[in-house]
Amino acid sequence: MNGTDVKDTLAVVASSDACLSAARALAVQLDIPCLDCVSPEEIDAPAQVLYLGAQLELCATGRKAPGPVFVDFVGGSAAHRRKFGGGKGQQIAKAVGIRSGFYPRVIDATAGLGRDAFVLASLGCEVLMLERNPVVRALLEDGLRRLREAAQGDAELAAIAGRLSLEQTALPAVEWLFRQAPESQPVVYLDPMFPGRGKSARVKKEMAAFHLLVGSDADADALLEPAFAACYYRTVVKRPRNAPFLADRKPSLSFEGKSGRFDIHTKHGVPG
Numbered sequence: 001m002n003g004t005d006v007k008d009t010l011a012v013v014a015s016s017d018a019c020l021s022a023a024r025a026l027a028v029q030l031d032i033p034c035l036d037c038v039s040p041e042e043i044d045a046p047a048q049v050l051y052l053g054a055q056l057e058l059c060a061t062g063r064k065a066p067g068p069v070f071v072d073f074v075g076g077s078a079a080h081r082r083k084f085g086g087g088k089g090q091q092i093a094k095a096v097g098i099r100s101g102f103y104p105r106v107i108d109a110t111a112g113l114g115r116d117a118f119v120l121a122s123l124g125c126e127v128l129m130l131e132r133n134p135v136v137r138a139l140l141e142d143g144l145r146r147l148r149e150a151a152q153g154d155a156e157l158a159a160i161a162g163r164l165s166l167e168q169t170a171l172p173a174v175e176w177l178f179r180q181a182p183e184s185q186p187v188v189y190l191d192p193m194f195p196g197r198g199k200s201a202r203v204k205k206e207m208a209a210f211h212l213l214v215g216s217d218a219d220a221d222a223l224l225e226p227a228f229a230a231c232y233y234r235t236v237v238k239r240p241r242n243a244p245f246l247a248d249r250k251p252s253l254s255f256e257g258k259s260g261r262f263d264i265h266t267k268h269g270v271p272g
Contacts, residue, residue: 009046010135010213011035015053023052030134040065048213050135056142058135058210069210071143073118073164074150074157082122082160091255092116093123095236095262096187099272104186104233109173109223111166112214114140116191116238121164125187128165132172133214140166174219177226183267188227190246191238192220221247224265233270237263 011033014023020036027034030050040049043061051057057068072078088098097104103124108117111129113136121127131137144166151158167176177188193214224247227235237246241260245251251263 010048010050011046012050012052013038013040013043015051019052026050026052026056026138030138040068050138055146056139058139058213069113069139071113071139073114073143073147073160078115078118081119088123090119090123091257091262092119092238095238095255095264096120096125096189097233097270098123098125099270102271104270106187106189107177107185107227107230108189108191109177109227110189110191110193110217110220111140112136112191112193113210114143114164116189117164118160120189121160124163126163128167130167130171130173130176132170134170135213136210137166137170174222174226177223177230180226180230182229183232185230186232188231188235189238190220190223190227190235192217192223192246194240194243224249228265228267231267233266233268235265235267237265239263 012023012027012030013035014020014037016037023036024034035043035049040051040059040061041063043049045061047061049059049061051059051068055070057070059068060066087093088100096106105126105128106120107128107130108120109130111117111131114129117127117129129140131140144161144164147157147161147164151161169176171179193211224235224237237251239246239261241256241258245263249265252266253264255262255264
């Protein structure tokens with residue numbers, strides 16, 4: 001999706017006059033309208049806005065709209081999982097091959113809101129996020145900015161921030177992966193959007209605007225071949241528990257949980 005695709009369904013609004021200049025610049029960058037200073041609740045159309053204040057939020061408009069969607073690497077669920085998530089015992093850690101003393105570099109080719117990328121960075125991996133959607137990229141950039149600000153007074157966050165980055169070329173993941181030398185990337189991680197994902201009615205409502213924006217990754221199957229060609233150790237695919245294999249290709253092994261699983265396509269064994 002590019003800026004012209006969302007021009008009629010998305011706009012930028014500023015929370016105050018102090019944010020107006022930045023909001024207008026963002027609107028030019030994304031090639032969408034800027035409605036200046038107005039509350040999303042007071043807007044009938046478009047259906048979604050990017051609300052720029054202390055943080056950048058994707059909001060549905062109207063008085064009964066659900067809560068906003070934004071990237072948060074500092075507080076909320078990210079902070080809770082960083083402190084109490086189970087460390088290297090988590091399935092995602094096992095899936096990418098983390099071992100004591102071995103923390104592979106990971107290409108997160110479908111970064112989305114960056115949640116899994118942050119978990120992997122917090123566990124010790126260097127993570128490069130790829131994200132083709134320009135609006136989601138703007139949300140990620142804002143989240144990284146706030147992470148780096150918070151990291152100035154927190155050594156642990158500073159270390160994580162140093163391991164987490166966003167690819168600047170904005171190429172589609174398929175094209176970026178095809179450009180990589182064979183076996184040049186230790187681990188490639190894929191988590192394409194899949195219809196029906198969401199654990200609760202509240203989460204589904206809050207994520208509705210995000211899902212409307214990014215769609216269902218209809219071309220996700222095309223990611224597996226270039227990802228596997230580019231990886232050295234393995235390509236990891238995150239899927240809902242009952243979803244079919246990506247590209248109908250059976251993995252080498254899978255780790256299955258209550259609602260999801262990790263399919264691992266191995267090439268070389270990880271050290272350890």
